[in-house]
Amino acid sequence: MSAVLVAGSDGGIGRACVAAIETAGTSAHGVDLSDGVDITAPGQVEQALAEATARHGRITGVVHAVGMSGRFLGDGGVAECTDEAWHEVHRVNHESVFRLLRAALPALPEGGSIVVIGSALGTSVDDDFRTVAYASAKGALIQLIRTAAREAAPRGVRVNLISAGLVATPMSLRARTSASVKARMPALMPLGAAPCLPEEVAQAVLWLLSPSSGRTTGAVIPVDGGWHLR
Template sequence: MSTTDASHSSSDSSAFDGKVALITGAGSGIGRAMAIAFAGAGARVVACDIDPGAAGRTASGIGDAALAVTADVSSETSVAALVEAAIGAYGRVDVLCNNAGIMDTMALPADITLEQWDRVMRVNLTGAFLVTRAVLPHLLRQGGGVIVNTASEAGIRGGAAGAAYTASKHGVVGLTRNVAWAYAREGVRCNAILPGPTMTGIADGASFDPTGAARLAPVLTLGERIAQPEQMAEVALFLASDAASFVNGAIVPVDGGWSAA
């Protein structure tokens, strides 16, 4: 997809002129849609993904306004190099979208292995913390900025995913609120979106625990209520924009009304 395609966003194509958006998990799904949306709104984009080919495809699809960076958000060293690359290329970061994440196996608490638990928590929660911590000094030095975290409906429910994913996304909600509270006076806003079922491919190739999958079958078969990644990206774009300048610490369901049931 080109920058011409990106400009089809309903958002102002110049709303983010002069700003830099760093987006993790930008190689596919919601992260890729976010990268395209921010570029379409005038931002320069740092498209980060653990898969170098995926990051490169997103960046090349955007064009000169994007930089592809390969990074593992669960690694402190890799995150430091990511932020260093962003600052080295563009001199600043104005928007951080902590979007990188992995699914669990849908295993219930008695059935999940410690290895599975640790991996999901490390990517989904610790990863968001590490990138936030690395970017915050730059936001504070600039006098402010915006963080948009991708949580999940599983961040406010007990029965939308397995134990590890559910706990990790509840943690992202807590991290969002704490960052919003801690740095509001310094001009840093932090909000989270809670996607419902979205066509992202996050579960492609996954092997699900049969007991957990059977228990969660109603969630897994909500085919008529599956969103497109672009619908999530548009909300992230709004939360990062000046139109949301007094929105801080918000946890925003983007689920077609699922959470209202």
């Protein structure tokens, strides 16, 4: 038996990933803060991997779908962002990926795959999405996954990142209902001019977990409706 560990399985994208993985015939071992598993805390990723391995026999893939917006803590422009927002957003969106990679890279077998959910804001700047802590944390993930991919490649383990655009999840509700954002959707995401569905992101994740992407590592795959074309 084998399985894929999905961190953040109760979130919009994480839940869709679990469904896609199981529909494809592979077991998904979901963990989330709501279940008492906080992968942002020391030792929690290692514990989650150990429990998943004990239950399923072998873990061949890992998905990081944990994330947070820091608006409620004061994330905003550089001159506005609070210390609390900066530290907490980086801890959850950036540091937790480091903790997951550090634990998972040596644990996965040859052919293993790690997929991290990033954001189009990691490589773009937009006045309607001016959140320096969030954007910088997501931007830092690109070099983090590239470094991990280079280290893991000799062992046949792959690490990739999905650069997601605006996705229809509870976390993006404020942005999706903003009059300014709604009016600009044809320019922000010209391919469909609407937020992506979590299921669309999950299908890209599924491909990166599969042998079909066996020669792809260290890549940033956009699932953003054309956001990156601006």
